[in-house]
Amino acid sequence: MTLPTCISAFYVIVFRTFFKQLPYSLREAAHIDGASDIKILFGIILPLSKPILSTIALFTIVEVWNSWFEALIYLQQQWRNPLQMILRRIVILDDLFQMGTAKDAQNLMNNFKIHPQNIQMAAVVVAMVPVYIVYPFIQKYFTKGIMIGSLKG
Secondary structure, eight states: OOGGGSOOHHHHHHHHHHHHHSOHHHHHHHHHTTOOHHHHIIIIIHHHTHHHHHHHHHHHHHHHHTOOHHHHHHOOOGGGOOHHHHHHHHHTSOOHHHHSOHHHHHHHHHHHOOOHHHHHHHHHHHHHHHHHHHHHHHHHHHHHHHHTTTSOO
């Protein structure tokens, strides 16, 4: 399920644009100082690439977290389904009554006055929590990464 989403043409274009924007003189000066290509990559280019790497990482995290279609196609056992497949069943297919017995769902609605739509919306909020936890740590790089390539000069 993970392999088809590893490389995206959009991400390749964004990375290419970012790396073409880096001045060649940085690499040339490091090469003249005796740095190898590996040292230039890990010592100069990757530290300067934190904004674009964090932006692409956030895009990929959200994309993989929200993916349900691959699970629908590739997975046969229901116990392997990710959270988004279960969420899809609850929200789209309104499968609340089939997840347990219909009697259990009816008791839940009658005893606790819980409407099925409330459970659907609670499931959506719970599914968004991991992205909300990750985003504040990446936010400072994310704003820099989004602006890359938007200014000419």
